[in-house]
Amino acid sequence: MSQWRRSEFTGNGIAAGVRPDGREPEEVQQWLHQRLVRQLDPAVISDSSGRKSREAIESAARALLSVDAPQIIGETKEEIIAAVVDEIAGYGPIDPLVRDPQISEIMVNAPDLVYFERDGRLYESPLQFRDAAHVMRVVERILAPLGRRIDEASPMVDARLPDGSRVNVIIPPLAPDSPILTIRKFRTDRYGLDDLITIGTLNDETVAFLRACITARINVLISGGTGTGKTTLLNALSACLGAGERIVTIEDPLELQLRQRHVVRLEARPPGIEGRGEVTQRDLFRNALRMRPDRIIVGEVRGGEAFDMMQAMNTGHEGSMSTLHANSPRDALARIENMVLVAGYDIPISAIREQIASAIHLVVQIARMPDGARRVTHITEIAGMEGPTVTTQDIYRYVITGSMGAGPVAGYFETTGVRPRFADRLQAFGFDLHTETFARGRRF
Ligand SMILES: Nc1ncnc2c1ncn2[C@@H]1O[C@H](COP(=O)(O)OP(=O)(O)OP(=O)(O)O)[C@@H](O)[C@H]1O
Ligand SMILES: [Mg+2]
Structure with a gap:
């Protein structure tokens, strides 16, 4: 048996039956814990999330302490009780x-x-x-x-x-x-697009642009480092999906909270204890294609499903959204390429790149600033192929002007002078397009 499984109470010299008179609070706490675990109905302990069980444990603890450790009073007593309740009904010290x-x-x-x-x-x-x-x-x-x-x-x-x-x-x-x-922790107060504008992750114009992209069924990849807010952004952008569409989501594990009614959620399954029964995102993706989806949303692409996604996007399943772990739009494409390669098909790399270049239209890069704020730093179009390379062009960029030290980060969004290939399609879907819209160096 592993050393980590050994009971922490062995060898501390306190038997659960002995009165803990004159002991240190720490020892009393251990004694009380042991007594309660023996005395309480196992159902109370296992239903540990309920408020009722917390109350039951607390009153039992209080009763035991007053009888067997009357010397423990006041704040110390309250601290011991709270710690023991957290220990039995909650997450221990981090409760x-x-x-x-x-x-x-x-x-x-x-x-x-x-x-x-x-x-x-x-x-x-x-x-x-x-x-x-x-x-x-x-x-x-x-x-x-x-x-x-x-x-x-x-x-x-x-x-x-x-x-x-x-x-x-x-x-x-x-x-x-x-x-x-x-x-x-799961947040119930999810950020909506308006919240993301308020806290500066995006602004009015970039939101209007992304909204039109999604309505126009542009395939969008949200890229960023760990914990930068990719899933949060995907969730917020999902508000742009039409109510009349059949949306299938694939996740591992579930995280998205789509507001639409017509959503089918699929969740991958890890292998069981004997190593069998695994269902991967890739299995789910293939199944999803047979479910008459209008849109397939993969919470985070990280494996062999990348290959099937690229194929699907190239064969009429447009308007997909997904997140991916990468540090720049270029890096995002390199990662997809790698995932497809690892999936083990005998396809020349040039063909893989061509598939990627035509499947993905837009990469939205998000980053965590030194002040803790999250910001979309690039909105980048996949322009096509130039020889063996997939080419990308930034449409919007966030330019940092001040304080990469301790204070809040200042900066602005700017256009780069690139007019996306799909600009006319965006206009048809309600994006307010002027001659100046994609002019170089417009700051806002
Ligand atoms: N725009 C934002 N501004 C501030 N905090 C945010 C923002 N978006 C997300 N967060 C917070 O950052 C944490 C990570 O968010 P989220 O799960 O969306 O990131 P992620 O990039 O998908 O992470 P992972 O790499 O684990 O998939 C959460 O606690 C979330 O509340
Ligand atoms: Mg995520």
Whole structure:
């Protein structure tokens, strides 16, 4: 059995039955925890998300403390009770972070090193686990109700919690220092396009442009680094999809929240415990083609489905949207090329590039600024092929003018002088097009 699974209470010398008189608060807390776990109805413990069970655990804890540890009073008593309730019904020490709606991500790097993200910035939290086994116990409690397991045989897990939050866990020996837990909380207050304008990720004109692109069934790829807001932007842009369209989404795991009524959601499935039963995004994509989709949206393209997507986009399935992990529009294309290559078809690279050049029309690049804000930095057209290379041309760019240091980043969007090949199509779909619209160096 792995060292991480060993109970953290072995060997601390406190038996659950013995009164904890004269002990340190920390020891009383461990004693109380053990007593409660033995005493409480397992149903109360396993239904740990409910408010009722928190209350039940709290009142049982209060009763036990007053009888068996009457010396513990006041603030110390409240702290012990809160910690034990978090431990049994919640996420242990990081429970306050999980419950704080201002916090978007929680990262446990080591038992004594917890970070969180708020308003786009990372902070170190004073909250700590006792040791690696303690982290593991919380991880196991998160995963067990999901029917997922983590151990040396499968030391990485990516899972979705019932509330939509995402959890990733990786343990030794892959992460040699400690089990690492990353939680991305599900936001119910999703950003809409108006919000993205208000916080400066986009502005009125770039939104109007993208709206027309989507209505005109331009194939759009949203590209950016990790956590830069790609999925959020895709979600917001999905508001531009027509109500009369049949939309099929493919995700791994589910994240999108489309507002339309006619949406079919498909979610990939990881292999089961015996390594069987995996359903990939690629399998789902092929199935989706048989479901009479008007649009197929792949939450994030990362594998063999890229090949099928390119083919589908080239054979009449237009108006697709997807996100992809890349640091520039050019890099995005290189990644797609790589994914197609890895899918293992015996196709010359020139043919793959031609497919990509004709399938993808537009790349929207998003980035995280040093001040934590997210901004669309490039809106780039795929212009075609020049010899063996796929050519790209920026249509809009964000130019940074000030403060790459600690303060807020200042800058403006500008046009580059490139008129997209599909400009007339955009006008037909309501984009206000003047002779000046795509003139070089217009700032706004
Ligand atoms: N425009 C934005 N402004 C500020 N914060 C944002 C913005 N978009 C997203 N965020 C925040 O950034 C975090 C990551 O967002 P999101 O999941 O959309 O990013 P992502 O690029 O898709 O990440 P991943 O690389 O994991 O797929 C979330 O906590 C989200 O609330
Ligand atoms: Mg994403």
